[in-house]
Amino acid sequence: MGMGEGMMEKLGSVSAVWSALVSVVLFWPVVNNHVPAGLRQWLTTTAHKLTAYLTPYLHVTISEYGHERFRRSDFFLAVEAYLSHACARRARKLRADLGKDARTLQVTVDDHQEVTDSFRGVTLWWYPSKKPPRSNVISFYPREDESRFYSLVFHRRHRDLVLDVYLPHVLAEGRSVIVRNRQRRLFTNNASGSSSPYSRKGVWSHVPFEHPATFDTLAMEPADKDAIVDDLTAFRESKDYYAKVGKAWKRGYLLHGPPGTGKSTMIAAMANFLDYDVYDLELTAVKTNTDLRKLYIETTGKSIIVIEDIDCSVDLTGKRSKATSDDKKKKSSDEDDGDKPKLPGEPEKEEASKVTLSGLLNFIDGLWSACGGERIIIFTTNHKEKLDPALIRRGRMDVHIEMSYCRFEAFKVLAKNYLGVEQHEVFGEIRRLLEEVDMSPADVAENLMPMSKKKKRDPDACLAGLIDALNKAKVEAAAAKAKEEAEAEAKPKAKDDEEAEGETVNNKSPSEEEKANGTI
């Protein structure tokens, strides 16, 4: 009797819960319209708890912002990508858009669409949802208000399969979908080098990266090109190796050579080969070493960070110790300035970049530089000799690549790309001229570019134009050399004359140039 009563009681309470649930379902539109947000949230949570008590189904929640408040969770993004890709055919509401190449059609699951997935014969349900904004909090971060999450629902008997196998599978699949669909980006740092915490604008701005250069279109010696491709491939596949030897997973390249030899083109070819984003860092716009560090932290993995014309960016020629002591002096003088009251109407001082050599060295291989992994840092310069050896020593700039004038093998790549010509009777003459004349690939390419429709149809005319340009450059180079030699010959004579003069007028003070050269 007691047992029977207990059973009756339980059944009674279950049916009471059911009728409560039915009432909630019926009255939910009324609740939605008339009940304040706080109470509505409480009712939702309670309903969830009640359902959890009654059903054998389990929930896993994947939030848009995981532990990190300001960075979307990688797992959330992977789930989003996975569902759009794997479950699009089964969803009822779809979204169609143009793919990253602006040509192919991409069909994905609509934002608020529930989807059903099937894995090893098990059915799973995904529910996208949004966290309601906290009404008593005014947020400067719009994303806090828009925080989304996914709920994965499955029967409790599949708990192990879902947690140990299905979710890792979703993560891996989602990541590879992201990589496949990724529109790569070209970033540049914003003028101040730092952003306000209240601003949505980050420290970097970006546009789609669309440079078409590849290693196939890059004109350089084939053996050098192959060596670079091998090096990049080895780097990309060496995650475990870097971890084993205790090094951050990054590599530095120094590209040096005269203007127009393809340094920027090489960077684009590397980015396209690796499928990485490019961060083009304008160092003169970075005010302090701290801003430089912030910029680094805000870069993502799988990226190339570029500082072009590093010798022109900031004064990095000082020795590290000197830079540091200079910094200190500068800091103390700045502090002095800080104490000085500013006169009314006195203009604001234009803030110059205070990035130092030591700041830059820290940027490349300080502790922070190990964050995130899989990064390539590239410096370019037209004057390698001007750089501090500490900056470009192996280990920091692991690979030094000299981009040089166009020789015959490089020319053949350009002739094939620009004219579609692989063999021609004038190639022999061009080979001979390219061995004698230093012409950059940019200048060779310029000569191969058909300037008129007529020339486009006539590679012969383009090649003849190149031969003319090479002959002209050869004559000019010979004239410049002759002039240089004549000047060099004239110099000792002038010096002799001065010395002779010095014997008679011995109180003449040495010139500044002579002092600098130590010739007196």
Ligand SMILES: Nc1ncnc2c1ncn2[C@@H]1O[C@H](COP(=O)(O)OP(=O)(O)OP(=O)(O)O)[C@@H](O)[C@H]1O
């Ligand atoms: N090695 C090369 N292969 C193919 N094209 C090249 C090469 N070098 C130069 N070019 C052509 O010349 C143009 C200028 O080259 P690029 O900007 O890459 O040279 P750079 O070495 O970076 O020059 P700078 O030192 O002046 O920045 C490119 O747009 C490209 O069309």
